[in-house]
Amino acid sequence: MKMAPHMMAPAFKTVRDLLKEKLNELQCHFTWDPQKETADLDDMMYRLQDSIDLNLKYKGRSYNQLAFVNCLQGNCEEAIQNLKEAEKILRENHKDAFKRRSIITYGNYAWVHYHMGQLDKAQSYLDKLEMICKPLTVGPCYTAMIPEVYGEKGWSLLRSAALYYEEAVECFEKALEKDPDNTEWIMGYATVLYRLESIPENCKSSQSMNHLQRVLELDPDESLAMVMLALKLQQIKQKKEANELVERALQKSPDVPKVLRNAAKFYRLEQAVEKAIELLEKALGITPMNSVLHDQIAMCYRVQLLELFKNPLCSDPQYPKFQQKMVLINHCKHHFRKAFEHRPKTATKSQLDYADICIRNGEHSEAAEAYSKLLKLEGIRPENMQKIYLQAGIFQMYRRKSDSNAVNLFQKGMKIKNNTNDWKLCYKHLDKWVNRKLCRDAHDSKALGVKGFLHQMDGHKSEAIEDFEKALEFDPSNVEYLSALCELRLSFEEHREL
Incomplete structure (x- = not known):
C-alpha cells in the first residue's frame, strides 16, 4: 500500500548532507560567485600565479583564490598546499589579527577537504571557525561579516569578471564602514570604481579619483595608485601632474608589470608609442604569459600601423614603407594572438x-x-557577444558580400541589449540595407520583414504590424513573419484593453 505524499517520512540526511548544509553557511571562495560555469579558470590561474611569482603585496589572498581554482580543476592536493602557503603568510603578516584574517582560509580548507571526501577534517575546520566567529557575530556561528571578510570578497569578485563589479563595490563599501582608513580596502574600492568608469555604457562619474588620492595620502609609496590616478588626470587634461605621477611611480616600482602596463597606456594615449612599447617589452620580460600585456603592446603597434597606412608608399613592395608595414602587421597579429x-x-x-x-x-x-x-x-557576456555579432556582420556584408548572413548577425546583435552604441550600429547597418533593397524592389519580402523587425525593436508596434503584413503578402508561408505578427497583434490588443 502506497503512503500519501503528506504521510511519507522525511528524506534521511547523511553526514555528508548535514556537513554540506554547514559549509554553505561559510563566507569563502566556494560560496561566492563566480562559480565554475562563469569563471575563466585558466585565465585566472595564469593571473594568480603571476601575482604570486612577482611576490606582490597580499600574496596570501592570491594563494587563497588559487586554492579555489585548483580545487575546481580537480587538483585538490595542490589546493591544500596553496592554503598552507596562505595560512603561513597570514600568520607572518597579521600576527595580532590572524584569527580574523583566517576565516576565509579556514572556510576554503573545509570545502577542499569536503571535496576530497575527508569529512572529519572538513568538520575540524568548521569547529575552528565556530571558535573564531562566536565572539565576532550574533549571526551564523561559522562566519562573521567583518571588514576582513567583506574586503577579501570584494577583491575576489574584482579579480573574476566585470559581471561581479557592482557586487564588489558593495563589499568594499561595507568593509570601509567599520575600517575607513584601511588602504587595502580603499585601493580595492578605487580599482573597481575605476574599472566601472571605463565601461562606455556606464556613464559613471570619476569617483575613483578621490579614493586613489586617499590611498596616496595614507600610503605615499603606492605606485599603482599613482599611475591609475595619472590616467584619470590625463582624461581631464591635467597633464603636468599626471606626468609627474607616472615618473614617480616608475622610479618607485621599475619592475612591477601592473605599474609598467598602466604607465605604458598613459604614454600610448600621449602618442609616445615608442616609450609605451619599451615599458611593455620590459613587463613582458618579467611575465611573458601575461595576456593583457600582449594586448596592450599589440595596440601600440596598431597605432603605428594605422599611421603608416596614411602613406601611399606602404602599398608598394618596392619601397621600405611596405616592409615596415608588414613587420608591424606581424607584430600586431603575434601579440593579439598571444593575448x-x-x-x-x-x-x-x-x-x-x-x-x-x-x-x-x-x-x-x-x-x-x-x-x-x-x-x-559559449558563456560570453551579452555586451561582448553583441560586439561580435556587429563586427562579424560588417565583415559578412562588406567583405564577403553575404547580405543574408550579415542581416542575421545584425538582428542577433539587436536582440541582446539595446541603447548601447553597438546596438545602434547594428540598427544603422540594417536600416541602410533595408532602404537600399526597397529602393530597388518595393516588394522585397526579406527587406519588409527586416523593416518590421526594426520597428518592433523601436517599439513602433503598429508600423511593425504593417510591415510584417506586407512581407507576408509576398512570402505567405514565412513562419518567422507569422510568429512576429501574432506576437505583435496580441501585445497590441492587450495594450488597447488596458
Whole structure:
C-alpha cells in the first residue's frame, strides 16, 4: 500500500548532507560567485600565479583564490598546499589579527577537504571557525561579516569578471564602514570604481579619483595608485601632474608589470608609442604569459600601423614603407594572438582586433576563421557577444558580400541589449540595407520583414504590424513573419484593453 505524499517520512540526511548544509553557511571562495560555469579558470590561474611569482603585496589572498581554482580543476592536493602557503603568510603578516584574517582560509580548507571526501577534517575546520566567529557575530556561528571578510570578497569578485563589479563595490563599501582608513580596502574600492568608469555604457562619474588620492595620502609609496590616478588626470587634461605621477611611480616600482602596463597606456594615449612599447617589452620580460600585456603592446603597434597606412608608399613592395608595414602587421597579429591564446572567452576584443588586422592585410579567410570561432563561444557576456555579432556582420556584408548572413548577425546583435552604441550600429547597418533593397524592389519580402523587425525593436508596434503584413503578402508561408505578427497583434490588443 502506497503512503500519501503528506504521510511519507522525511528524506534521511547523511553526514555528508548535514556537513554540506554547514559549509554553505561559510563566507569563502566556494560560496561566492563566480562559480565554475562563469569563471575563466585558466585565465585566472595564469593571473594568480603571476601575482604570486612577482611576490606582490597580499600574496596570501592570491594563494587563497588559487586554492579555489585548483580545487575546481580537480587538483585538490595542490589546493591544500596553496592554503598552507596562505595560512603561513597570514600568520607572518597579521600576527595580532590572524584569527580574523583566517576565516576565509579556514572556510576554503573545509570545502577542499569536503571535496576530497575527508569529512572529519572538513568538520575540524568548521569547529575552528565556530571558535573564531562566536565572539565576532550574533549571526551564523561559522562566519562573521567583518571588514576582513567583506574586503577579501570584494577583491575576489574584482579579480573574476566585470559581471561581479557592482557586487564588489558593495563589499568594499561595507568593509570601509567599520575600517575607513584601511588602504587595502580603499585601493580595492578605487580599482573597481575605476574599472566601472571605463565601461562606455556606464556613464559613471570619476569617483575613483578621490579614493586613489586617499590611498596616496595614507600610503605615499603606492605606485599603482599613482599611475591609475595619472590616467584619470590625463582624461581631464591635467597633464603636468599626471606626468609627474607616472615618473614617480616608475622610479618607485621599475619592475612591477601592473605599474609598467598602466604607465605604458598613459604614454600610448600621449602618442609616445615608442616609450609605451619599451615599458611593455620590459613587463613582458618579467611575465611573458601575461595576456593583457600582449594586448596592450599589440595596440601600440596598431597605432603605428594605422599611421603608416596614411602613406601611399606602404602599398608598394618596392619601397621600405611596405616592409615596415608588414613587420608591424606581424607584430600586431603575434601579440593579439598571444593575448587570447589562453583566454578565448574573456579576450574577445583581442580576437576582434586580430580579425581586423587580418582584414586590413587582405587575409579574409583568416579573418573569417577568427569570427567563426568567436561565434561558437559559449558563456560570453551579452555586451561582448553583441560586439561580435556587429563586427562579424560588417565583415559578412562588406567583405564577403553575404547580405543574408550579415542581416542575421545584425538582428542577433539587436536582440541582446539595446541603447548601447553597438546596438545602434547594428540598427544603422540594417536600416541602410533595408532602404537600399526597397529602393530597388518595393516588394522585397526579406527587406519588409527586416523593416518590421526594426520597428518592433523601436517599439513602433503598429508600423511593425504593417510591415510584417506586407512581407507576408509576398512570402505567405514565412513562419518567422507569422510568429512576429501574432506576437505583435496580441501585445497590441492587450495594450488597447488596458
